[in-house]
Amino acid sequence: MIVKSRQVCFGKNSGHLIKRIKDLGESALVKKGTFSTEVIWGKRSYIFPSVNKKDYSTFRKGLFLFGKVRSEAITFLKKNQNFKLPREERSILFSPIEPPSDIKICATDLNHAYWRIALNKGIISKATYERGLPKAFKNVRLASLSTLGAGRTFTQVSNGRLTNQTITIGGDDNLRRVYKLIRFTCFRHMAKLKKMLGVDFLAYKTDCIYYVDTPTNRKMVTDYLMKNNLTFKQLS
Amino acid sequence: MPKKSKNKKPTLYQKVSKRFTAINSSLPEEQKLSVARRRQIIKQQILPALSTTPKSKIRVKQIVGLIQGQLSQIPPRDPNLCNINLISGNQYTEVNWFEIDEFLQKRMPDCIYVRVSAGQFGQTKIFNTRNYNYYNNGVQEITERLRKDIGNKSGAAWYSGYQKLRPNMKNDGKPESYYLDMILFLAPRGGDGIPQASTSGETRFVPSDPQKRKVYRKEVTKVNNKLDKLFGKLQKEKDARTRANRQIRKDDTKIKKIVNKKVTPKNELKLIDEFAQTYQRAQLKLQRYLDKGLINQAKYDKALQQLRENYNKFNP
Numbered sequence: 001m002i003v004k005s006r007q008v009c010f011g012k013n014s015g016h017l018i019k020r021i022k023d024l025g026e027s028a029l030v031k032k033g034t035f036s037t038e039v040i041w042g043k044r045s046y047i048f049p050s051v052n053k054k055d056y057s058t059f060r061k062g063l064f065l066f067g068k069v070r071s072e073a074i075t076f077l078k079k080n081q082n083f084k085l086p087r088e089e090r091s092i093l094f095s096p097i098e099p100p101s102d103i104k105i106c107a108t109d110l111n112h113a114y115w116r117i118a119l120n121k122g123i124i125s126k127a128t129y130e131r132g133l134p135k136a137f138k139n140v141r142l143a144s145l146s147t148l149g150a151g152r153t154f155t156q157v158s159n160g161r162l163t164n165q166t167i168t169i170g171g172d173d174n175l176r177r178v179y180k181l182i183r184f185t186c187f188r189h190m191a192k193l194k195k196m197l198g199v200d201f202l203a204y205k206t207d208c209i210y211y212v213d214t215p216t217n218r219k220m221v222t223d224y225l226m227k228n229n230l231t232f233k234q235l236s
Numbered sequence: 237m238p239k240k241s242k243n244k245k246p247t248l249y250q251k252v253s254k255r256f257t258a259i260n261s262s263l264p265e266e267q268k269l270s271v272a273r274r275r276q277i278i279k280q281q282i283l284p285a286l287s288t289t290p291k292s293k294i295r296v297k298q299i300v301g302l303i304q305g306q307l308s309q310i311p312p313r314d315p316n317l318c319n320i321n322l323i324s325g326n327q328y329t330e331v332n333w334f335e336i337d338e339f340l341q342k343r344m345p346d347c348i349y350v351r352v353s354a355g356q357f358g359q360t361k362i363f364n365t366r367n368y369n370y371y372n373n374g375v376q377e378i379t380e381r382l383r384k385d386i387g388n389k390s391g392a393a394w395y396s397g398y399q400k401l402r403p404n405m406k407n408d409g410k411p412e413s414y415y416l417d418m419i420l421f422l423a424p425r426g427g428d429g430i431p432q433a434s435t436s437g438e439t440r441f442v443p444s445d446p447q448k449r450k451v452y453r454k455e456v457t458k459v460n461n462k463l464d465k466l467f468g469k470l471q472k473e474k475d476a477r478t479r480a481n482r483q484i485r486k487d488d489t490k491i492k493k494i495v496n497k498k499v500t501p502k503n504e505l506k507l508i509d510e511f512a513q514t515y516q517r518a519q520l521k522l523q524r525y526l527d528k529g530l531i532n533q534a535k536y537d538k539a540l541q542q543l544r545e546n547y548n549k550f551n552p
Contacts, residue, residue: 012391013426
């Protein structure tokens, strides 16, 4: 599928275009995403952003991060061709033991966890890390990592009929592994902390761990995170 | 008021023009010439060629010969380009209301029949794109009325093309039998849009013979490839113009920032240097944009005046 031109349709709904494709009995590809809906009809791609023009321009300002992260991840791959993935842990885990109602709970949340891990692992450079830190770039930062090597899956409209068939364009398994490395490393840290906390562990959700609030536990968690060069905030 | 004489003799121009119109209408759709082009040929080629012959000795045969000689010099065009049946729907869907002029003038081949239907905002007659004029065909009036109503709200209105049969024509697949009805859709509060004219009566021709259908599909691909290429080129030009305008604004803000900075003995030299560099760069960029045709003379003059004002402020 070769897309020769792109048309960004601000403030519009893709419904009209899809209806036209169906009426004319044509074939097309449709992808409905969080930020936009894309319709590929012939060699033309129509993008319907769900954000307004102003927000879209803020998003566009951070678009350089996509290219930067991607190119640095490729460099990382070249240097570490046979890197090993950590054991896969669950992204959310609750303690099977129900905690007593009278205990005090606290939580430790990692600051921009994936972004920091990408830096620690050498996937992105220090300069890129710092450029992506401003609050305005949060969405772009996350998206630039999560789209590493991800293909785009479209639903097919065949001869005017919306089918269940999908088609994936692009995608790179090696880059996908880089993203897995980041995620699994994060979950691994959580699993290690769980092991260290023992019975005082209550739950963890991706990058935030909940446990029984004691000075020893707090120290143990913060020491571990600092040792692993991770930044965090303590939630009481 | 003096009465016009009924027996007024036609001028040589009128005679030639009449012949030319008759010959032109008998030509296939892809070879037909616009009124403006015909006028140009008559004035620049045919009349000077006839000037050596006394008026009384000019014969119809000579005029016809000259017209046909001129027509034979015009390079042939792909006849399929004029057939809307071969143009995919994606070429004329989702056309922004403020881009209709560019669409009719540049994006569509200059040999198809079109009508612009905008309901309460107006409707044009069916006209051929070869004779299209933004002001004469009534498109300007529609656009201005829309501008008053919509302003600069993005995505509130757009045109979508519907292929229909021209009055008293048959669905025979010939280019001259169809016209493209550009119907306005309004969606002031988002949604799929409400058509401002009737969308019914859409007619497309598809050959019934499977063998012919195969050839037909190949032709569709060829025509659309050409139009896609053209669209891509236009899009690139548009992007370049947008970038140029954005850069002019950026430079202006940068210079204003320097001009408004407080001058102290410590930063004076640095500021002067910074201003000189930015000013020079902005001036060079402006000239380059004008040379490349990315901005017009008026825009250039305005931006240059702004630059000079800032210069005068900085060097009182």
